[in-house]
Amino acid sequence: MNAPGEMKHQDFLRLFMACEPALRGFVRSLVPTLADSDDVMQEVAIVLWQKFGEYETAEDFRRWAFGVAKWKVLSWQRDRGRDRHVFGVETTELLAAESELASGRFELQREALRICLEKLREPERQLVDSAYGPESRIDQLASQIGMTAMALYKKLHRIRMLLVECTRRAILTKGAS
Amino acid sequence: MKNDPRLDWISEYVQGRADAEVTARLEQALREDPEFRALFLDYLSVDGALSAHAAYRPLPEADSSLGRAAHRQPSRPLPTPVWKGLAWAASIAVAGVIAWSAARERSPFARVHGSAGTDLNAGMPVRSERYCFEKGSVEFVTSKGARVVVEAPAEVRFESAECLRVFRGKVAADVPEGARGFTVLTPAGGAVDLGTRFGVDVPESGSPEVHVFEGEVIAQAKSATQKRSLRTGEATVFKSGVSESREIRSASFIQHDEVPELAAGLAAGQRAKSEAKLRSLRADPALVAALDFEEGEAFAGVYRMAQGRWPGSKAPEFVNQGDHLKVSAGEGREFTQLTLAAWVRIDRLGEPFQSLYHTDGWGPSSPGQVHWMITKATTMRLALYGNTQAPSSIDSVSPVLPERGRWVHLATVYDSSVGRMRFYLNGRFDNETRSAVSWPAKLGQAQIGNWNRHDRKLSGRVDELILLGRAMSDAEVWELFEAGNPYR
Numbered sequence: 001m002n003a004p005g006e007m008k009h010q011d012f013l014r015l016f017m018a019c020e021p022a023l024r025g026f027v028r029s030l031v032p033t034l035a036d037s038d039d040v041m042q043e044v045a046i047v048l049w050q051k052f053g054e055y056e057t058a059e060d061f062r063r064w065a066f067g068v069a070k071w072k073v074l075s076w077q078r079d080r081g082r083d084r085h086v087f088g089v090e091t092t093e094l095l096a097a098e099s100e101l102a103s104g105r106f107e108l109q110r111e112a113l114r115i116c117l118e119k120l121r122e123p124e125r126q127l128v129d130s131a132y133g134p135e136s137r138i139d140q141l142a143s144q145i146g147m148t149a150m151a152l153y154k155k156l157h158r159i160r161m162l163l164v165e166c167t168r169r170a171i172l173t174k175g176a177s
Numbered sequence: 178m179k180n181d182p183r184l185d186w187i188s189e190y191v192q193g194r195a196d197a198e199v200t201a202r203l204e205q206a207l208r209e210d211p212e213f214r215a216l217f218l219d220y221l222s223v224d225g226a227l228s229a230h231a232a233y234r235p236l237p238e239a240d241s242s243l244g245r246a247a248h249r250q251p252s253r254p255l256p257t258p259v260w261k262g263l264a265w266a267a268s269i270a271v272a273g274v275i276a277w278s279a280a281r282e283r284s285p286f287a288r289v290h291g292s293a294g295t296d297l298n299a300g301m302p303v304r305s306e307r308y309c310f311e312k313g314s315v316e317f318v319t320s321k322g323a324r325v326v327v328e329a330p331a332e333v334r335f336e337s338a339e340c341l342r343v344f345r346g347k348v349a350a351d352v353p354e355g356a357r358g359f360t361v362l363t364p365a366g367g368a369v370d371l372g373t374r375f376g377v378d379v380p381e382s383g384s385p386e387v388h389v390f391e392g393e394v395i396a397q398a399k400s401a402t403q404k405r406s407l408r409t410g411e412a413t414v415f416k417s418g419v420s421e422s423r424e425i426r427s428a429s430f431i432q433h434d435e436v437p438e439l440a441a442g443l444a445a446g447q448r449a450k451s452e453a454k455l456r457s458l459r460a461d462p463a464l465v466a467a468l469d470f471e472e473g474e475a476f477a478g479v480y481r482m483a484q485g486r487w488p489g490s491k492a493p494e495f496v497n498q499g500d501h502l503k504v505s506a507g508e509g510r511e512f513t514q515l516t517l518a519a520w521v522r523i524d525r526l527g528e529p530f531q532s533l534y535h536t537d538g539w540g541p542s543s544p545g546q547v548h549w550m551i552t553k554a555t556t557m558r559l560a561l562y563g564n565t566q567a568p569s570s571i572d573s574v575s576p577v578l579p580e581r582g583r584w585v586h587l588a589t590v591y592d593s594s595v596g597r598m599r600f601y602l603n604g605r606f607d608n609e610t611r612s613a614v615s616w617p618a619k620l621g622q623a624q625i626g627n628w629n630r631h632d633r634k635l636s637g638r639v640d641e642l643i644l645l646g647r648a649m650s651d652a653e654v655w656e657l658f659e660a661g662n663p664y665r
């Protein structure tokens with residue numbers, strides 16, 4: 001038999017798992033650098049878990065989670081985003097609403113991404129590995145592989161576009177089947 | 178869409194390079210065009226997913242790039258099928274776990290609290306790097322407060338603030354209430370602490386062991402279905418996929434209160450003093466043997482080589498029934514006076530005797546053969562065949578083994594011309610005994626850690642064994658201890 005704490009954690013994971021891809025995409029869309037975006041996402045996860053006891057089961061977890069994420073993004077924009085170029089509150093609200101609505105789709109996208117990554121050519125896959133590796137720096141990576149940083153940015157942009165298109169096709173196919 | 182200039186804005190935004198003008202244009206486009214907004218969200222979601230996944234993919238189990246020197250090895254991308262199979266499947270299945278774990282990923286799992294002879298500095302944050310130590314010992318304190326001491330040679334990696342993976346080496350954990358559940362994983366099984374203190378030994382060759390000094394630990398061999406509860410004083414060895422009971426070896430593990438004293442000893446230059454003392458002893462014409470086990474002669478026997486008192490130094494370790502090391506010194510000679518001294522780190526056992534030095538030729542045909550040992554009462558005894566002494570009067574008085582594992586210096590000075598034996602613990606005189614008949618000492622073929630005729634198993638390490646064919650004075654024994662003391 002599971003302990004109450006363990007049950008609570010499992011409940012949390014089940015609910016959180018369902019909307020994590022959309023939450024992450026939403027946070028990423030409003031925080032312009034990956035490292036900051038990961039930090040904000042981590043803070044969101046902490047708050048959700050810490051306050052999970054206060055969460056009313058009748059309430060939609062997704063709505064609650066997006067509320068927390070929005071609040072965290074706005075806090076970040078206020079505290080650390082001053083010297084950066086960030087979107088206004090209205091755009092933040094708009095993106096939050098659409099991300100929340102499309103949560104299911106982002107889950108499908110996460111699944112499709114695995115297949116799409118496998119479809120990439122080996123050098124491209126390795127490039128993604130390296131570029132997204134912990135503590136990776138684009139300028140260093142570019143010089144390691146004999147490219148300019150700008151050329152590497154463009155290449156990664158093309159790869160991301162390929163992955164977006166591929167995942168969109170996969171979601172459509174799944175929806176049709 | 179491919180030639181849409183707005184895609185460049187997304188690209189710049191994702192890189193964190195968008196200036197005020199690009200950001201404003203992008204924002205306007207997002208507000209005006211739902212299709213573009215959807216694309217933007219898809220793009221950023223892919224970017225976020227790649228980053229999240231990259232941060233949590235596991236390291237390869239075997240990494241041949243590990244060097245031999247102590248170093249930190251940051252997590253690195255895997256060479257190829259990182260996106261395939263388990264890693265990705267796991268990231269999907271436990272997306273919640275990953276994201277939740279992410280909350281803690283940026284915070285260190287532990288910090289270096291202290292170190293003796295490694296290049297890790299106190300306060301250094303520790304995450305999921307793999308650490309390889311060839312010398313010294315280091316204490317980590319996890320973010321939950323568990324104190325973990327790792328002794329070289331060792332390779333370890335924190336998987337989280339609650340879990341340490343040990344590839345090889347000795348680890349002692351002291352787990353307070355707030356860190357209950359701290360887990361140590363070995364290649365053959367794991368141990369979950371239910372409070373409060375335990376040790377895990379993963380030898381270079383041989384089976385991993387779990388020892389419970391105090392409290393309770395749940396141990397489970399990798400392929401076993403049953404978990405096993407171990408309580409104070411109990412130990413298990415993970416052998417062939419199952420866990421078997423074994424005798425506890427608590428002295429094998431350096432515990433957290435010992436690390437600062439070892440570090441202070443090093444800082445005070447004790448190692449150099451010890452080496453200088455050994456050099457001066459080697460110039461003593463009365464020296465029979467000075468065994469520091471560092472280099473040169475390889476000793477026959479069955480034992481493990483562990484770290485001695487100094488970072489990276491060597492000391493034979495006796496672990497299993499029958500373990501022993503053979504030495505040969507002073508063959509065919511008689512010694513009217515003899516000093517025996519050793520640095521040892523030994524368990525308190527219920528065994529009748531633990532052998533420090535036992536000559537093979539013990540018997541009526543060779544009176545004066547020497548047996549130096551630790552008794553069941555943890556006192557020191559020197560027996561010479563044929564000497565007439567009542568058993569109750571031949572031992573040291575003080576227990577010579579501490580409750581918790583520590584290096585201790587033991588010495589016995591024998592003078593057959595006056596029938597006298599003097600015992601010393603950590604340089605201090607402990608007891609003197611007399612005998613009516615006392616033979617000159619005879620040495621020769623001998624064993625450390627056992628005796629060939631009867632099992633006199635020693636459980637622990639012997640770092641430095643001195644056999645000197647004269648009687649050291651009290652002051653000399655004190656100097657020997659002082660110079661070789663690893664603690665300050």
